[in-house]
Amino acid sequence: xxxxxxxxxxxxxxxxxxxxxxxxxxxxxxxxxxxxxxxxxxxxxxxxxxxxxxxxxxxxxxxxxxxxxxxxxxxxxxxxxxxxxxxxxxxxxxxxxxxxxxxxxxxxxxxxxxxxxxxxxxxxxxxxxxxxxxxxxxxxxxxxxxxxxxxxxxxxxxxxxxxxxxxxxxxxxxxxxxxxxxxxxxxxxxxxxxxxxxxxxxxxxxxxxxxxxxxxxxxxxxxxxxxxxxxxxxxxxxxxxxxxxxxxxxxxxxxxxxxxxxxxxxxxxxxxxxxxxxxxxxxxxxxxxxxxxxxxxxxxxxxxxxxxxxxxxxxxxxxxxxxxxxxxxxxxxxxxxxxxxxxxxxxxxxxxxxxxxxxxxxxxxxxxxxxxxxxxxxxxxxxxxxxxxxxxxxxxxxxxxxxxxxxxxxxxxxxxxxxxxxxxxxxxxxxxxxxxxxxxxxxxxxxxxxxxxxxxxxxxxxxxxxxxxxxxxxxxxxxxxxxxxxxxxxxxxxxxxxxxxxxxxxxxxxxxxxxxxxxxxxxxxxxxxxxxxxxxxxxxxxxxxxxxxxxxxxxxxxxxxxxxxxxxxxxxxxxxxxxxxxxxxxxxxxxxxxxxxxxxxx
Numbered sequence: 245x246x247x248x249x250x251x252x253x254x255x256x257x258x259x260x261x262x263x264x265x266x267x268x269x270x271x272x273x274x275x276x277x278x279x280x281x282x283x284x285x286x287x288x289x290x291x292x293x294x295x296x297x298x299x300x301x302x303x304x305x306x307x308x309x310x311x312x313x314x315x316x317x318x319x320x321x322x323x324x325x326x327x328x329x330x331x332x333x334x335x336x337x338x339x340x341x342x343x344x345x346x347x348x349x350x351x352x353x354x355x356x357x358x359x360x361x362x363x364x365x366x367x368x369x370x371x372x373x374x375x376x377x378x379x380x381x382x383x384x385x386x387x388x389x390x391x392x393x394x395x396x397x398x399x400x401x402x403x404x405x406x407x408x409x410x411x412x413x414x415x416x417x418x419x420x421x422x423x424x425x426x427x428x429x430x431x432x433x434x435x436x437x438x439x440x441x442x443x444x445x446x447x448x449x450x451x452x453x454x455x456x457x458x459x460x461x462x463x464x465x466x467x468x469x470x471x472x473x474x475x476x477x478x479x480x481x482x483x484x485x486x487x488x489x490x491x492x493x494x495x496x497x498x499x500x501x502x503x504x505x506x507x508x509x510x511x512x513x514x515x516x517x518x519x520x521x522x523x524x525x526x527x528x529x530x531x532x533x534x535x536x537x538x539x540x541x542x543x544x545x546x547x548x549x550x551x552x553x554x555x556x557x558x559x560x561x562x563x564x565x566x567x568x569x570x571x572x573x574x575x576x577x578x579x580x581x582x583x584x585x586x587x588x589x590x591x592x593x594x595x596x597x598x599x600x601x602x603x604x605x606x607x608x609x610x611x612x613x614x615x616x617x618x619x620x621x622x623x624x625x626x627x628x629x630x631x632x633x634x635x636x637x638x639x640x641x642x643x644x645x646x647x648x649x650x651x652x653x654x655x656x657x658x659x660x661x662x663x664x665x666x667x668x669x670x671x672x673x674x675x676x677x678x679x680x681x682x683x684x685x686x687x688x689x690x691x692x693x694x695x696x697x698x699x700x701x702x703x704x705x706x707x708x709x710x711x712x713x714x715x716x717x718x719x720x721x722x723x724x725x726x727x728x729x730x731x732x733x734x735x736x737x738x739x740x741x742x743x744x745x746x747x748x749x750x751x752x753x754x755x756x757x758x759x760x761x762x763x764x765x766x767x768x769x770x771x772x773x774x775x776x777x778x779x780x781x782x783x784x785x786x787x788x789x790x791x792x793x794x795x796x797x798x799x800x801x802x803x804x805x806x807x808x809x810x811x812x813x814x815x816x817x818x819x820x821x822x823x824x825x826x827x828x829x830x831x832x833x834x835x836x837x838x839x840x841x842x843x844x845x846x
Contacts, residue, residue, distance in 0.1 A: 259522030281529020317495025443493025
């Protein structure tokens, strides 16, 4: 295909299809993007990126990788790293070095690849990422501790591993072009120094600009993107290979400014990241030389065995040596380490530069990397679930509650559910609501819980129920649509934002069917007004001698919200005919002057 416009349109359409199929099947999108790239490229010859883009391919890949690393760095917050368990710290330090050494040695010894390319291959293979780990964990639902370890390993190793790979690349290039070790060290020091200084400078410049409002709201997103690209290009112009380090440091600076509101930039970054990852993966996969891949033969299979059965287990063995981690947990951690877009993009970028520099075996770097990506993603996607069940590390019937909104009503409900021993997580993009929830001692996420960032950092493995309690109808609709697919629709409900819901004709039938939380005639405005009048959310346990009818006779004005059945399962009240039985607990919004009963508590 030589028509550039048609090729771009085709890639966009196929990217959308791949992402949609992945969403429907609850599998990593990388699986279907890989398949699409292989079909369009080496299998059919329809797409030839080198012929299509020519000299533009190299700068486009470079810019895309820079943006992807910048977005990865935006999730790397130092205060969260300090609070991480020892296992995660070990995985991204000791474990990273072990993986590098084992895979570099295996590549050189098993396949006879040159030492320089083998070192680069080992450094690239240390990177996993949340874009491939998160869908796996969401489908498996392992225990909360395992979920957190794997998620945070992916988040942290993404930018740190990329920096390590960049430094290793600089070492390989300088060693090849200069015999003097001192000169090589000077070049690497210059790369680190320039990348660090420019990254810090650009990061603080952007932070200052955003803090003082020097950019209008409609220019914030595109302005930050423009500065990222400018910083990358300037750094590359002054010192080759320093640009990726520059944008990574820049992202880390912005991520660690707690007074900075970059929520809108994060959302823009997520949208842009999906576009870039999808298109880049198809383009890069289409460049894979299958003949080159097959020519590696049995040694390649031996290398893949080392990746899955030696490198990762050794990494976990020396990182998770604490007694708090059982052998079952270690076995599960040893199996999960899929490689993703950062490995693919960085390897392609380095291979192009190595080929220009005349390195032997440079053309095999991409083939090796994609072989590992395909093997780890496919194998682990198909086997992680059965293995987790066999090891008994799946979370048994989670009962956690996610509440959309952190307003007064949401906080009151959250307190009542916490007192009933349910784990509760609130999420709200309104800073004041977030602040008040934190002051109340509630676990709360600042932002939209259906965002990519939230999916990467929040532990959704313990969530079973989702209740939208925001006055914002659009916010409720987005959350319900998203979580009704991830979880069972029978466990996801929304309160009506206004009486009568005059926007019903603009809503999907699925959302309307879920707007029955606390009964169809109940609205956010109605309950919020009652709370302002002094009403309280209270729990009452029914007995044989004090049943539902007795409760309703004494609590005529109370609005039942939830019923906790005899098995401890939380059931939302969705219609006025719902009844509780003896030994069940009723959580209701009650007037301040209610008639007290021996079994009621606040």
